[in-house]
Amino acid sequence: MSKLPSTRSETVFVDAKPGYSPVQALTEANRCLYCADAPCVQACPTGIDIPEFIRKIATDNLRGSARTIFDANIFGMSCARVCPVEVLCVGKCVYNEMDVPPIQIGKLQRYATDAAFARGDRFFEAGPDTGKKVALLGGGPASLAAAHELRRRGHACTIFEQAELLGGLSTTGVAPYKMKADRALEEVEWVLGIGGVEVRTGVRIGVDIGVDDLLRDYDAIFVGLGLGADRLLQLPGGDLSGIRGAVDWIAEIKTDKAPLDSVRRALVIGGGNTAIDTVRELRGLGIPEVTLAYRGAEAQMSGYVHEWNWAKVDGVRGVFGAQPLEYLGEGGAVTGVRFAKLDAERQPIAGEELSLEGDLVLLAIGQGRLGALLSETEGITLERGRLIVDEGGRTGNPKIFAGGDCANGGKEVVNAVDEGKRAAIAIDTALCGGEAA
Amino acid sequence: MSTIVSPDLTANCAGIITPNPFWLASAPPTNSGDQIMRAFDAGWGGAVWKTLGQPIQNVSSRFGGLHYRGTRGIGFNNIELITDRPVETNLREIAEVKRRYPKHGVIVSLMVESRDEWRDLIKRSIDAGADGLELNFGCPHGMCERGMGSAVGQEPKLNETITSWAAEFSTIPVLVKLTPNVDNIVPHGLAAQHGGADGVSLINTIKSVIGIDIDNYVPLPKVDGRSTNGGYCGPAVKPIALHMVSSLGRASEFNLPISGIGGISNWRDAVEFILLGSSSVQVCTEVMLRGYRVVEDMIEGLTEYMQRQGFANLSEMVGRAVPNLSEWGDLDLNHETVAKIDPTSCIGCQACVVSCHDGAHQCIHPAEDKNVRVPVVDESECVGCNLCEIVCPVPGCITMAEVDNGFAPASWNQHAEEGLRLRPKKGVHT
Numbered sequence: 001m002s003k004l005p006s007t008r009s010e011t012v013f014v015d016a017k018p019g020y021s022p023v024q025a026l027t028e029a030n031r032c033l034y035c036a037d038a039p040c041v042q043a044c045p046t047g048i049d050i051p052e053f054i055r056k057i058a059t060d061n062l063r064g065s066a067r068t069i070f071d072a073n074i075f076g077m078s079c080a081r082v083c084p085v086e087v088l089c090v091g092k093c094v095y096n097e098m099d100v101p102p103i104q105i106g107k108l109q110r111y112a113t114d115a116a117f118a119r120g121d122r123f124f125e126a127g128p129d130t131g132k133k134v135a136l137l138g139g140g141p142a143s144l145a146a147a148h149e150l151r152r153r154g155h156a157c158t159i160f161e162q163a164e165l166l167g168g169l170s171t172t173g174v175a176p177y178k179m180k181a182d183r184a185l186e187e188v189e190w191v192l193g194i195g196g197v198e199v200r201t202g203v204r205i206g207v208d209i210g211v212d213d214l215l216r217d218y219d220a221i222f223v224g225l226g227l228g229a230d231r232l233l234q235l236p237g238g239d240l241s242g243i244r245g246a247v248d249w250i251a252e253i254k255t256d257k258a259p260l261d262s263v264r265r266a267l268v269i270g271g272g273n274t275a276i277d278t279v280r281e282l283r284g285l286g287i288p289e290v291t292l293a294y295r296g297a298e299a300q301m302s303g304y305v306h307e308w309n310w311a312k313v314d315g316v317r318g319v320f321g322a323q324p325l326e327y328l329g330e331g332g333a334v335t336g337v338r339f340a341k342l343d344a345e346r347q348p349i350a351g352e353e354l355s356l357e358g359d360l361v362l363l364a365i366g367q368g369r370l371g372a373l374l375s376e377t378e379g380i381t382l383e384r385g386r387l388i389v390d391e392g393g394r395t396g397n398p399k400i401f402a403g404g405d406c407a408n409g410g411k412e413v414v415n416a417v418d419e420g421k422r423a424a425i426a427i428d429t430a431l432c433g434g435e436a437a
Numbered sequence: 438m439s440t441i442v443s444p445d446l447t448a449n450c451a452g453i454i455t456p457n458p459f460w461l462a463s464a465p466p467t468n469s470g471d472q473i474m475r476a477f478d479a480g481w482g483g484a485v486w487k488t489l490g491q492p493i494q495n496v497s498s499r500f501g502g503l504h505y506r507g508t509r510g511i512g513f514n515n516i517e518l519i520t521d522r523p524v525e526t527n528l529r530e531i532a533e534v535k536r537r538y539p540k541h542g543v544i545v546s547l548m549v550e551s552r553d554e555w556r557d558l559i560k561r562s563i564d565a566g567a568d569g570l571e572l573n574f575g576c577p578h579g580m581c582e583r584g585m586g587s588a589v590g591q592e593p594k595l596n597e598t599i600t601s602w603a604a605e606f607s608t609i610p611v612l613v614k615l616t617p618n619v620d621n622i623v624p625h626g627l628a629a630q631h632g633g634a635d636g637v638s639l640i641n642t643i644k645s646v647i648g649i650d651i652d653n654y655v656p657l658p659k660v661d662g663r664s665t666n667g668g669y670c671g672p673a674v675k676p677i678a679l680h681m682v683s684s685l686g687r688a689s690e691f692n693l694p695i696s697g698i699g700g701i702s703n704w705r706d707a708v709e710f711i712l713l714g715s716s717s718v719q720v721c722t723e724v725m726l727r728g729y730r731v732v733e734d735m736i737e738g739l740t741e742y743m744q745r746q747g748f749a750n751l752s753e754m755v756g757r758a759v760p761n762l763s764e765w766g767d768l769d770l771n772h773e774t775v776a777k778i779d780p781t782s783c784i785g786c787q788a789c790v791v792s793c794h795d796g797a798h799q800c801i802h803p804a805e806d807k808n809v810r811v812p813v814v815d816e817s818e819c820v821g822c823n824l825c826e827i828v829c830p831v832p833g834c835i836t837m838a839e840v841d842n843g844f845a846p847a848s849w850n851q852h853a854e855e856g857l858r859l860r861p862k863k864g865v866h867t
Contacts, residue, residue, distance in 0.1 A: 030507035033830050036791035037803065039810065058506060094810075097784035098831060 004185070009253035009260070010176035013284050016310075017081075017107060017178075025111040029058040031095075032103050039092035040105060045418040046073035050089055054108055066116035067123050069109055074124075074148045075141055075417045077117060078170055078187050080109035081179040083414050086306045117190065126196050127154030132431045135160065135218040137205050140168020141413045142224035142404025142420035144191050149424030151194045155431065158198040158218070160205060165255065166192075168226050169405075170413055172251035175277045177284065181254045206373045215377075215399055220427045223387060223395075223402035224420060227410055228368030233269070237327030242334035246270065246278045246364035253281060260360075265289040267337055267358030269324060271301035275364035276308050279316040282360075291356055293319045295342055319356065323348065327361065334361050370406055393423025401427055444743035445750040446736065448482060450717035451636030451694040452610040453569040455482035455542035458711065458751060459735050462698055462719035463488050463546035463571060463614070465517065466729070470530025474537060479729035480736055483542030485638075485719060488519035488573045489527050489558060490548040490585075498658040501647030501667060512674065513722045514647040514667035516658060518579045519548050524558070528565040535566030544612065548573040548585050552602050559606040569609050572600060572634075575616040575641025577668050587641065590616035593628035600632025610635040612696060615681075618644050622681045623688045630693050637685065638696035638719060640678045642668025671722040675700030679713055686714030686759045703731070704738025711751065712758035770852065771844035771860045774821035774837040776801065776814045782834040785810025789825035789835060797824045798864040816840075820864045 020028065032054040040050045049068050056065035069076035085091070085106040093102030116123075132155045136143040139161030147157040165171050171184040192199070203209055205225070214221050230245020232238065246268065252258045266282045268275050271294035282290045292311070294301060298320050301308060312318070322339035323346075329335055341352035369385020379397030381388040386409050393401040403419030405411065448458035460483035461467045461476055468487045476484055495517055503512030520527060535543055545562040547570060549555055562570060574596055576586030589595045596613065603611045613629035615622060617640035629637050644666050648657045656664035678699020685691050697715030701707055702723040710718050723731050748754045778789070778801075790812045793801035800818035804811060821837060829835040847857035 026507055033786045033788060035785075036787040038787075039785065094784040094786045098782075 004182055004255055005257065007257045008181070008255055009258045009285060010180050012286075013176040013180070013281075015081075015177060017110075019114055020107050020111045025057055025108060028104055028108055029054045032058070033094060035094055039094060040089035040103075043088045043092040044072075045088075045412070045414045046079070046421070047418075048072040048076065048109070050105055050109075053112060054103065054105070057108055057112055062112055062115050063119075063121060065112040066121060069113055070116070070123050073414065073417055074145055074191055074421075075170070075187065075413060076109060077113035077190075078141075078174070078179055078184060079414045079417065080106050080113055082170070082174050083412060084304055084307075087304060088414070117186070122190075122193060124148070124152055124194055126151045126194050129156070130154040130432055132156065132219045133158070133217070134220045134222060134427060134431075135214045136222045136224060137214075138168065138223070138225040138404070138406070139163070139166040139188075139199070139201070140224055140226050140404060140416065141170050142168075142226075142416035142423075143222060144188060145417040145420035146222045146224065146401075146403065146424040146427075147197045147420075148191050148194055149421045150427060151196050153424070153428045153432075155219075155428065156196060156198075158200060160203045160209065160214075161199070161201045162204045164201050166199065166201070168224075168416075169247075172254050173247060174254075174413075175281060176254060177280070211374060211377050219399070219431055221400045222393070222420070222423055222427065223374065223400060223406060224404045224416070225370045225373065226405045228370045230363055231366045231368060232363055233324055233365070235324060235326050237329050237334070240327050240329040240334040241332055242359055243327060243361045244363070245367075246274050246362040247367060249362050250274075250278060250281065253285065258285075260285055260287065263287050263360045265358045266291070266360040266362065267356055268292045268362045268364055269337070270294060270364030270366075271296055271303060272364060272366075273303040273307065276301075276303040276311050278362050278364050280307075280311050280314050282362075283311075283314040283316060287360075289317075289357075290315070291317045291319055291358070293322045293324070293337070293339065293356060295321065295323045295346060297321060297344065319354075321346075322354065322356075325353070328355065333359065335359060337361060367410065374400070389423075391422065392426030392429075393419055394426055398430065442744075442749065444740060444748055446482075446740065446743075448717045448751055450696050450715075451569065451612055451634075453483065453542050453544060453612075453636075453717070455717065456540060457482035457736055458707065458715075458717040458739075459483070459732050460485060460542065460544070460696065460717050460719045461724060461729075462721040463544075463573065464721040464725070466721060466724045468520065469522070470534045473530075473534050473543070476724075476729045476732075477534075477538045477541045480732040481541075481729065483544060483568075483717065485544040485546050485571050486527065486531060486567075488546040488548045488576070489524055489562070490519050492521050492523055493518040493579075495521055496660045498660065501657040503647055503671070503673060510722070510726045511672050512647070512669060513671035513725070514642070514645045514658075514669045516578050516660075516665055516667040519546075519573070519576070524561070528561055531562070531565040531567060535568075542568045544569040544571050546571040546573050546614070547603075548576070548580060550583075550585060555599065555602050556606045559603060563607065563609055567609060569612060569635075570603060570607055571612045571614050571638055572603055573614050573641075574599070575614045575639075577616060577618050577642055577644045578666055587616040587618055590614075590625060590641070591619055593624050596625060596628040597632040600629050600634050604633030612636045612638045614641055614698075615639040616641045617677060617681055617699075622684050623691060626685045626688070626691050626693070630691060634693060636694040636696060636716075638698055639685070640674070640681050640699045642670045643674060643677065645669030670700065672700045672702050672706075675702075675706060675709075679709060682710060682715055683713040683759060683762055686756055687762055704735045704742065707735055707739060708742055708754075709758075711754050712756070713762075714756040714759055716751065716755050764850075766850040766853075767848045769846040769848055771842065771847050773840040773842045773844075773860065773863075774823070775816045775819040775840055776821070776823070776825050777836050777838045778812060778814060778825075779834050779836070780811045782831050783811045784831055784834075786830060787812055788828045788830065792824050792828045797822050800864065801825055818864050 053068040321342040336357040340348040371382040371385040387402040401423040404416035446457040463485040499517040545567040574590035580586035581588040697710030698719040826835040851857040
C-alpha cells in the first residue's frame with residue numbers, strides 16, 4: 001500500500017475532539033444510565049450495544065468494551081471519530097430529556113477502540129473455508145465491512161479498487177480534524193488482518209475487468225463503488241484554472257501537499273456537508289477569506305447545523321440565495337464568480353446580481369453516480385444512477401448485492417458499514433442457506 | 438410566616454456538654470492537639486482523642502478504600518492501631534487544648550489491660566482536663582489479638598467488669614464504645630449499663646477485608662505482600678450502624694444516652710442518627726477523606742432542618758423516629774401501594790422496566806407504541822415494592838401511590854392471633 005507523504009496538507013490539523021484520558025473516560029462512563037432498549041442503540045445504524053460497551057469501560061474491561069463495539073461495527077474506531085453523533089446516538093441520549101449534558105458516546109467509543117488498536121488486539125477469526133468466492137467492487141468501508149463479515153463466515157473475498165489506496169472516503173474524504181488518512185489506512189490494514197481477502201488495486205470495473213467476467217468467476221458480487229467524480233457547473237469561464245471539485249480537492253489535501261500559497265480568497269459552492277467540511281478545511285489551512293455560497297436559504301442547508309455553526313466560529317462567511325452565473329477570470333485563472341440573487345422560491349430576482357472574489361473555487365454540489373457501470377447487467381434497477389436494493393442489499397440479480405453510497409445515494413461511513421455487513425449476511429444466506437459452515 | 442428562631446444546637450450526651458452534637462471520632466483526625474484545635478476552629482463541637490494506651494508501632498499501608506462507579510471511598514477500612522505517641526505527650530496536649538478551648542468537648546479514648554493501668558490512665562486523663570472518657574471496647578483488628586478492643590466488647594462480662602472499674606475510678610462521664618462484631622448489640626449495651634457507664638458510643642468498625650490486589654493475589658491494604666482483616670467504616674456502613682443504634686434505642690431496659698457513629702458524612706446522616714436516639718454524633722471517615730471543613734455544612738444543614746421541623750433544641754429531636762420502628766409482624770399487610778410514573782418528567786431510560794422484569798415482579802412494561810418511551814405500570818400486578826422508584830434517575834418521577842382496597846389494617850400478628858382478614862396477594866402467579 002502506498003505510503004502517504006509526511007508533507008501532506010492535512011497534517012497541520014489537530015483533533016477537534018481530542019481523545020479522553022483514562023480518568024476522563026471513567027468519569028464519563030460512570031455517568032451512563034445503562035438504559036434498557038436504549039435510544040442511543042436504536043439511533044446507531046450499526047446497532048452497537050452502547051450501554052454495554054460503556055459499562056465495560058467503567059469496570060476496566062477495556063478489551064471487552066472494544067469487542068462489543070467491533071462485533072457490531074468493524075469500523076468502530078473511525079466511526080467513533082467521524083459519525084455525526086450529535087444527530088445519532090448522542091442526540092438520542094435520555095439525558096437530553098432532562099437538560100443534562102448527554103453522554104459523549106463517540107469519545108468513549110474512541111477511547112475503547114484506540115486502546116484496542118494501541119494494544120494490537122484482534123477479536124475475530126475467519127470462518128472455516130466454504131469454497132465460495134465473492135468479488136467486492138470498490139475498496140471503501142462498505143466493501144471492507146462486507147469482506148470482513150464474509151471472511152468471518154468463511155467465504156473467499158477479492159476486492160477490486162480503481163485507486164491505489166483502500167478505504168474510500170474514509171481515507172480520502174474525512175475532515176482531517178476528525179481523522180487523518182494514515183489512521184484510516186491503519187484501520188483498513190486492521191480490518192484486512194482477518195486474512196483471506198485478496199486486494200487488487202488500480203483495477204477499473206468495465207475497463208480492466210467486466211461485470212460479466214466477475215459473474216462468471218465468482219459466486220456473488222458485492223457492489224460498493226461509492227459515488228463518482230464531483231459534479232461541475234457548465235458555466236462560462238469553466239475552463240479557467242482554480243476551479244475544482246471539492247471531493248477531489250479534499251482528497252488532495254489528505255494525501256498530498258496542495259498548492260495553496262497563493263490562495264487568498266476561496267469560494268465554495270454548495271450547502272451540504274461536503275461544502276461545510278471544505279470551508280472549515282480551507283480556514284484550517286490558513287486561507288484568510290473563505291466564503292460558502294448556497295442557492296437556498298441558510299436554514300435550508302442540507303449539511304448538519306452543528307457543523308455549519310462550527311464553520312461560522314472558524315470565521316467562514318455564508319452567502320445565501322445565490323445562483324452562480326459565470327466564472328470571472330484574468331489571465332486564464334479564476335478571480336471570482338458572478339451570481340444571480342434568488343428569492344425564497346429560488347427564482348432569480350430580476351436585475352439583482354452579486355459577484356464574489358475568489359482565486360480558488362471549489363464545487364460541492366454533489367457527485368456523479370456510478371450505477372451506469374451496471375446498467376446493462378441483468379436484474380439491475382437504477383434510480384437516477386443509484387442501485388436499488390432491499391434491506392439485505394439484494395438487487396434484482398440473485399448474484400449481485402450492493403451497499404454504501406452507490407446504493408444509498410451518499411450517507412455516512414456508519415451507514416456504509418451497516419449496509420456492507422447486512423449484504424454480507426444476505427450473501428452468506430444465498431450461498432450457504434445461512435448455515436454458518 | 439412564623440418568626441425564625443435559631444434552634445439551640447447545644448448537645449448533652451451523658452453529661453458531656455458541647456456547643457453542637459458534632460464530635461470527631463477517636464481516629465487519625467484526633468491524633469494530636471494541633472489537629473483538634475484546628476478542628477474546633479472549623480466548628481467541631483467535640484473530639485474523642487485517638488485512643489491512649491501503651492504506644493504501639495503501626496504498619497504501612499494502613500488504609501483501604503471501597504470505590505463504586507467513580508465515587509471514591511463509599512466504604513473504607515483501616516488496620517491502624519491506637520496512638521503511637523507517648524501518653525505524656527498526649528496528656529500535655531489535652532491540657533493545652535482544654536486551656537485554649539474550654540467550651541469544647543474533649544473526650545479521651547482509653548485502652549489498657551489491668552485494673553491498675555485503667556486507674557492510672559483515667560486519673561491522669563481527668564487531671565489533664567478531659568470532659569469525658571470513652572472506653573475502646575471496639576477495635577476489631579490488632580488490639581483484639583492482644584485481648585483488648587473488641588475482645589472485650591464481645592464479652593459482656595468482661596465489658597461490665599472493666600466498665601465498673603472505670604466507673605469506680607472516674608469523676609467524669611464514662612462512655613463505652615461498642616463493637617458491631619456481635620450478633621445482637623443489646624446485651625453489650627446492657628453490660629455497659631450494668632457496669633455503671635454514663636453512656637455508650639457505637640458503632641466501632643466492622644471486621645472486613647476491603648479488597649484484593651487481583652494481579653498479585655494479595656488482600657488490601659498490603660503490608661509487604663500480606664494483609665490482615667481491618668475495620669470497615671464510611672458511608673456504606675451507615676445502615677448497619679443505624680440498626681444497632683435503633684436496637685438500643687428501642688430496648689426498654691436500656692436507658693443510657695447514645696453517641697452515634699458509623700458512616701456519618703453530612704447533616705442528613707446526623708439527623709438520622711439523632712432521630713434514632715443519638716444525643717451526639719461522631720465522624721471520622723468523611724473528615725479523613727475531605728477534611729475538618731465538612732462540619733460547616735453539617736451545622737448549617739442541621740440548623741436549617743431543625744428550623745424547618747420546628748425543633749427548638751436537640752432533646753426534642755432525639756429518638757423521634759424510634760416509635761415508628763416495629764417488628765415486621767406488626768406492619769400493616771393490607772396497606773397497598775402501586776407505582777405511578779409521571780409521563781412529563783420521565784426521560785425514557787426504561788431502567789424501571791428492566792429492574793421490574795429482572796429484579797421484581799414483571800409489572801412495568803414498555804409502551805405498546807414503539808415511539809413512546811414512557812413505560813406502563815400494570816397496576817393489577819404491581820406489588821408496590823418500589824424498586825422502580827429506587828432505580829429511576831429522575832427525582833420525583835416515580836412515586837408510590839396508596840390504593841384504597843377496602844381492607845381494614847391487619848398485621849401478620851393480628852392475622853395469626855386474632856384472625857384479621859388479609860387482602861389477596863398480588864403478583865404471585867400460582
